[in-house]
Amino acid sequence: MRALHVRRGRVLDPASNTDRELDVVLSEGRIVALGAGLAAPAGAEEIDARGMLVVPGLIDLHAHLREPGEEYKEDIASASASAAAGGFAAVCAMPNTTPVNDTRAVTELILERARAVAGVRVYPIGAITRGLEGQALSEMAELREAGCVAVSDDGKCVASAGLMRRALEYARTFGLPVIQHAEDPTLSLGGSMNESVSSTRAGLRGQPHEAESTIVARDIALVERTGARYHVAHVSTQASVWLVREAKRRGLPVTCEVTPHHLTLTDEACLGYDTLTKCNPPLREAADVEALREALADGTIDAVATDHAPHTPVEKDLEFDHAASGIVGFETALPLVLALVASSRLTLAQAIERLTAGPARVLGLPGGTLAAGAPADVTIVDLERAFTPRADTLRSKSKNSPFLGRAFCGRAMLTIVGGTIVFDGRAEPAA
């Protein structure tokens, strides 16, 4: 493998408080040197990063890669290409595949496929309960040994308080964080959007935001007893943010993530019955969006995670209440977060931290920093680059994004994983 010499970029590494023009040298899968005017190692490929931002490879805590089982929507190869094009060097794969990733064999299959694709790093997340059925605990020791980095029943909530208590205790035994999809099904009742005056206008069944926050409150009480590492997936409400902030203040091992779409859109986007706006948790109200942005800036929210959820027109070109929930997110996440920087809701350092060191810390993953000795995962970003995502340019097999056609400024130009370039957008025309 040739060494890479990334020259004269603005190196922004929140983990080491670095923000200045530096060279970065990558060799043998590691970052070997960081400094001004470094000499190029013999035979190194030079990457001219002048005018660009050089950051740790982005890490996504929450994605649905659809393999095994739903390869017509996405597979590990297409997901990897899509993630790399979005600047992600690593993605966590949720277990709601077919079969469910609740056994060593499925975890191994996913890792085997990821190795064959040789794109971005794939970290499998195992199921909390067998078959995601919310009944019996999965074999967490085996899942951990096979390579799972956390457990989650994502897509479904562990609704039973008793089961959740045991899941937290058991997962703690093996050092596995527990990621909760917080949604009390007796409150959400399968509602297809947020419950508010917008759902009243649209005549769509809504889920109240308390469906999320009551579970977060309950789980935090259980964390207090069990001491387990608990992470709330895709927080979407003001009350959830308050609860997590208070739990952190009390020193509990609680973290959370937010999606770019919950930071950007409100439930009014659903008024036209565009099923591309249907997601779960649903888009919420302006006060929630405001609270999420504040919480992302103040660190209550540890990470931006995409909840990349590919669906085809087969699932989306249906009546709103029958359409599948989900939005593809890899290729629009960074531009959407940079838009918050442009509108002064976040500093650039905060934005990058929540996409790198933040998610790495949540699950204890390698990477997320450009310190010498760290994995050679690097993303090079052009903050000035005009970018308009379109169905025909998305790498994902699925095109279910409400952001198609939106004009962005800033995108990933180069994604490097373990010292290998897995995405190179430098030759692409700006669009």
Place this chain on the structure above:
Amino acid sequence: MTARAFPHRHLLGIAQLSRDDIVTVLDLAETFIEISERPIKRVPTLRGRTVINLFMEPSTRTRMSFEIAGKRLSADVVTLSASGSSADKGETLIDTARNLEAMRPDAIVLRHASSGAPQMLARWLERAIVNAGDGQHEHPTQALLDCLTIRKRKGRFEDLVVTIVGDVAHSRVARSNILALGKLGARVRVAAPRTLLPAGIETLGVEVYDALAPALEGADVVMALRLQKERMTAGLLPNTREYSRTFGLSARKLAAAKPDAIVMHPGPINRGVEIEPDVADGPRSVILEQVTHGVAVRMAVLYLLVGPSPAEGAAAGA
């Protein structure tokens, strides 16, 4: 007929209509009432036009009302009743709709259990789409016929107090009426147990009441909504007995309304649940008038959407 000033290709909901649009429909409908009183109840206005009634949710009165409306205007009317969601049936709504469009109808009248289904059809197809009730969203022709009935009885909308009683949360009739009556200048009250009121209803310009008596005080129009049995199984109410005791319309409770107050119901009625038989059949009831006006309103809607353009009318020497 005067040149029509109705700037819409579809009738998807009251939300898209202006006050003037609503008045246009009501004025035209009023002239159509007379056609139904003739011995020969048919005019040639829509001769050669094809209207497909696509009813994907059970309906008797609305389906027949649209059929009769089309026929009285000499349109070729075809009705397709298919119950169940598209998903159950195996063919998606978009495929059904595209097949129907390939037969070149002029209008598709859609009744569907999913809110927003007519909007989706309007996005996909070139035909005029008429919403005959979508999920819990809107039922615009019902609101228009209700408004026509109110106008004929009361002569105006300004300062009228209209009290809507019952399951507003699940009622497309209530949503369309709240929008229409608001645009026409009436004061709308809603009265229901809190389990049957949707989120943020007070921001839609209505006054919310927890009790029936004060909501009926001084009302000019009282509109009862149908109570579905599912509301009991979903745990929103204990039983129909308590509902009828607290929110059912009885002659005694109606004494609080104005002496000339009228009582309306979109049908079908549950006698003894949301309305007592003596009220439904009593002198205040205009329930059957609503049904009569339904035909006239639907004639007006079809005429405005697919009737001859002014140019066409002139060429035919009409």
